Amino acid sequence: MKILRNRAFRWILLMLGLSAIIALTGMNVLSLYDLRDRMVESEEERRIDQLDEINDTIRNQILEPLRGLYRIELEPIESSLKQTGQLPENIQDVLTRSSKSPFFNSIYFTPENVDPCNPDNSIYRFDSENQQITPTNDFPDLVCDGVGLARTKTKIQLNDFNYRWNNNFEFDTHRSLNIGLINLSESRMIGYITLTLNEDYIVNEVLPPILTNYFGKSEETGIVVWVRDWTNNRVLATNDTNIEYDRNLRDHVMGFSGSGFFDNWSLNLAFLDAPVTNAYNETLIKNLIVLGVAVLFLLGALIFMFVTAQRERHLAQRQASFLANVTHELKTPLAVMQAAGENISDGRVTEPKRLKQYGEHIYNESIRLRSMIEKLLDVARVDSGQNMIKAAPYSIHSLMNKFLNENREYIENKGFEVKFKSSAEDALCMIDSDSFETIVHNLTENAIKYSKDEKCIEYQISSNKDNVFFSISDHGMGIPKKEQKNIFKKFYRVDDSDSKSTKIKGHGLGLSIVRNMVSLNGGKIEVKSSSGKGTTFIVRFPKLNKDDVSKEQLQNIQTGSSPTENLNKHTKYVG
Numbered sequence: 001m002k003i004l005r006n007r008a009f010r011w012i013l014l015m016l017g018l019s020a021i022i023a024l025t026g027m028n029v030l031s032l033y034d035l036r037d038r039m040v041e042s043e044e045e046r047r048i049d050q051l052d053e054i055n056d057t058i059r060n061q062i063l064e065p066l067r068g069l070y071r072i073e074l075e076p077i078e079s080s081l082k083q084t085g086q087l088p089e090n091i092q093d094v095l096t097r098s099s100k101s102p103f104f105n106s107i108y109f110t111p112e113n114v115d116p117c118n119p120d121n122s123i124y125r126f127d128s129e130n131q132q133i134t135p136t137n138d139f140p141d142l143v144c145d146g147v148g149l150a151r152t153k154t155k156i157q158l159n160d161f162n163y164r165w166n167n168n169f170e171f172d173t174h175r176s177l178n179i180g181l182i183n184l185s186e187s188r189m190i191g192y193i194t195l196t197l198n199e200d201y202i203v204n205e206v207l208p209p210i211l212t213n214y215f216g217k218s219e220e221t222g223i224v225v226w227v228r229d230w231t232n233n234r235v236l237a238t239n240d241t242n243i244e245y246d247r248n249l250r251d252h253v254m255g256f257s258g259s260g261f262f263d264n265w266s267l268n269l270a271f272l273d274a275p276v277t278n279a280y281n282e283t284l285i286k287n288l289i290v291l292g293v294a295v296l297f298l299l300g301a302l303i304f305m306f307v308t309a310q311r312e313r314h315l316a317q318r319q320a321s322f323l324a325n326v327t328h329e330l331k332t333p334l335a336v337m338q339a340a341g342e343n344i345s346d347g348r349v350t351e352p353k354r355l356k357q358y359g360e361h362i363y364n365e366s367i368r369l370r371s372m373i374e375k376l377l378d379v380a381r382v383d384s385g386q387n388m389i390k391a392a393p394y395s396i397h398s399l400m401n402k403f404l405n406e407n408r409e410y411i412e413n414k415g416f417e418v419k420f421k422s423s424a425e426d427a428l429c430m431i432d433s434d435s436f437e438t439i440v441h442n443l444t445e446n447a448i449k450y451s452k453d454e455k456c457i458e459y460q461i462s463s464n465k466d467n468v469f470f471s472i473s474d475h476g477m478g479i480p481k482k483e484q485k486n487i488f489k490k491f492y493r494v495d496d497s498d499s500k501s502t503k504i505k506g507h508g509l510g511l512s513i514v515r516n517m518v519s520l521n522g523g524k525i526e527v528k529s530s531s532g533k534g535t536t537f538i539v540r541f542p543k544l545n546k547d548d549v550s551k552e553q554l555q556n557i558q559t560g561s562s563p564t565e566n567l568n569k570h571t572k573y574v575g
Contacts, residue, residue, distance in 0.1 A: 018298055025291045033284065044251070044271060047223060050214045051254045051267045057210060058202070059261055062177065063169070065097040074166050074181050077190050081111065086132050095193070099128035103202065104177075104195045109133055110147050112189040117144040140196065146170070146178040147192045154180030158187050171261045174199055174229075203227075207237035215239045222273040224249075231264040246270075333365035389432035389520050393544055396468050397425045397461050399436050404459065407444070414448050416455045424463035428544040435517040442510040443472045443537050450535070451476035468543050473536040479529040487527065488515040 072090050080088045087095070087109065095107055107126035110116050116123050116139065123143065124133035154168040157180075168180040176197055181190040211225050218224040218240040226245045227237040235245045245268065252269040256262035340358040343349050349358055404420055411418055447457045454475040461470045479487060483494045490512040514537075518525045522542055529535035 022295060025295055028291060029288060047215070047269060047271075048252055048254070051225075051252070051269060054210055054214060054267065055254070055256055055261075058206060058256075061206070062101075062103045062197075065101045066094060066169075066179070069094055069167055069179070070165055072166070074190055075183055075185065077181065078111075092131060092133075095126045095133075096128070096131050098195060099126060102205070103198055105198050106196050108139055108143050108194040108196075109191055110143065110194065111191045116147050142172060142175045142196065143194045146172040146176040146194045150178035150180040150192050150194075151189065154182065154189060158182065158189075171263075173264050174202070174262045203236045208239075211237060211239040218243060218272055222271065224270045224272060226250075226268045226270075228266050228268055229264055230266055236265065243272075333369040336365045337362050337369075389435055391430045391432050391521065393428050394431050394433055394436070395425065396427060396429055396431075396436075396470055396541070397422045399431075399433060400440065400459060400461060400470060403437060403440050407441075411444065411448070411457065414455075416448060416451070416457050419456065419458040421459070422461040424461050424468055426546075427461075427463040427468045428546060429468050429521075429541040430544050431521050431523075431541055435521050439514050439517050439539065440472070442514045446510060446537075447472060447474035447476065447535075450474065454534075463543060466543055467540045469538060469540045471536050471538045473534060475534040478531040478533050478535055479527065480531050484527055484529060487511050488525075 072094070074091075076088050077091065080086060086092065098104055099107055107128075108116075109124040109126065111123075114121050114123055119137075122135045122137045123139055125136040125139065126133050149172050150168065150170045153170050157163050157165075157168050164184070166182050166184050168182065170178045170180070172178060174197060177195045179193040179195075181192065182188070183190050207227050211227070215221055215223050215225050216239065224240050224243050225238060226235050228235050228245060238245075247268075249270040249272075250268045251271050254267045254269070256265050256267070340361045344355065344358055349355055400420070400422070404418060408418055444457065451457075451474050456475055458473040459470070460473070461468070463469065479494055486492050487494065488511050490509060492512075515525055518539055518541075523540055525537060525539045527535060527537055
């Protein structure tokens with residue numbers, strides 16, 4: 001009892017220690033992941049904020065020449081147009097500054113009472129050389145679109161009684177900037193300034209330096225940014241021309257925002273292999289590997305200890321059961337022989353018929369006793385590594401035929417029908433005939449022992465290019481699927497409550513001996529079985545090429561004699 005308590009206490013301490021290590025390991029792993037995620041998340045948020053900065057930077061550069069327009073009094077525009085045909089000087093100064101900006105190609109002014117969408121109407125174009133406006137009928141269609149957009153949105157703004165600005169800026173995507181000029185005292189429109197945007201300059205001269213300035217080269221920062229015109233599925237600019245745009249790569253998308261500012265353009269950000277992230281990932285991986293190895297080692301040790309203990313316990317149980325069975329079965333034939341011998345020696349039996357019966361009892365029990373002892377010796381030889389086989393060229397067909405001729409009567413006396421089918425009469429194998437007889441004998445005994453109502457044993461032989469096969473099938477109780485992997489283990493017996501196979505006498509050695517004999521002769525064995533439908537054992541041996549067999553050996557095989565000559569040449573020692 002004390003031993004059991006100590007064993008339980010050790011197991012409890014081991015499990016507690018293992019649990020503590022696993023818990024600490026888990027906490028460290030979570031901490032490492034959390035730290036890595038925080039750093040990566042912080043870096044990603046900073047880079048996303050830079051997209052807003054790019055947006056604001058470009059917008060501010062475009063609007064820079066127009067700063068201060070809200071401080072200018074716009075009401076004199078209409079009277080100045082009527083008197084001089086020009087805009088007031090302060091408005092002209094704003095347009096002069098704008099004309100010098102590389103962001104704009106041309107500048108137009110459209111009075112409120114003029115519809116630029118009517119080709120018969122004329123508007124004003126700003127002449128940057130003379131710094132004045134001149135009437136023109138030659139203007140692009142985008143003026144019509146821009147003025148229409150500005151007129152609509154500015155009127156909406158005028159409906160807001162809290163609106164206090166004298167102008168309203170509206171971008172017609174990446175084509176034009178339109179300014180609605182407002183007479184605040186009368187809450188009405190005065191006119192519209194349209195500045196056509198220089199897209200080539202923005203795409204080729206503005207965006208690439210800004211992207212490189214903020215994000216550098218992707219091989220240095222692990223980040224790539226594409227400015228994309230999504231309506232035309234076209235990449236306008238990027239900080240690394242060596243990486244093609246791929247929507248599956250991108251991690252964040254941001255559109256240019258504010259008053260229709262480049263509505264059709266978007267900033268696409270992809271995090272590739274940032275050095276900071278890689279550094280944390282490498283540290284994380286190293287720590288995880290160390291922790292993983294330690295945990296796996298401990299788990300492996302625990303599982304090994306548990307499995308070893310289980311195997312030893314099961315082996316001890318099987319050995320104890322084996323000793324009990326063997327002791328009982330050895331006593332039975334000895335008791336029968338002792339009783340029969342005692343009756344004969346005392347002269348109690350004198351009749352010839354009864355003497356013959358007693359003699360048969362002694363003979364049969366001695367055979368039974370010898371069989372058990374030989375089986376035990378076979379196991380002992382295998383365990384000690386002293387098995388010796390005498391391999392020679394044999395026909396499996398002939399060996400099987402010989403076995404059945406010698407044992408058919410015994411099998412049929414057990415009430416079994418014997419069926420034999422062979423399609424490989426001439427196929428040869430290098431095999432020990434005694435081993436073959438032991439293999440077939442044990443498999444036959446198993447078939448007899450575990451058959452129920454349908455008593456039939458089928459022996460079949462076949463071959464292919466490389467192997468010769470023989471199988472022994474019965475129609476007995478079968479072997480459950482989960483037990484089939486263990487049936488070749490020493491002392492193992494199937495524990496099947498339905499078939500009650502454990503009530504059948506046996507030691508759990510037969511199939512272990514069979515497997516060892518098959519292996520020693522260079523063969524392999526497999527089992528196919530279903531509960532209640534019978535079992536088939538299939539054994540295969542390497543096929544021997546007749547060209548490798550001497551004429552004398554071949555003649556011995558054909559005449560059926562034992563190939564005893566030159567045995568030393570083919571004898572195989574194992575041990």
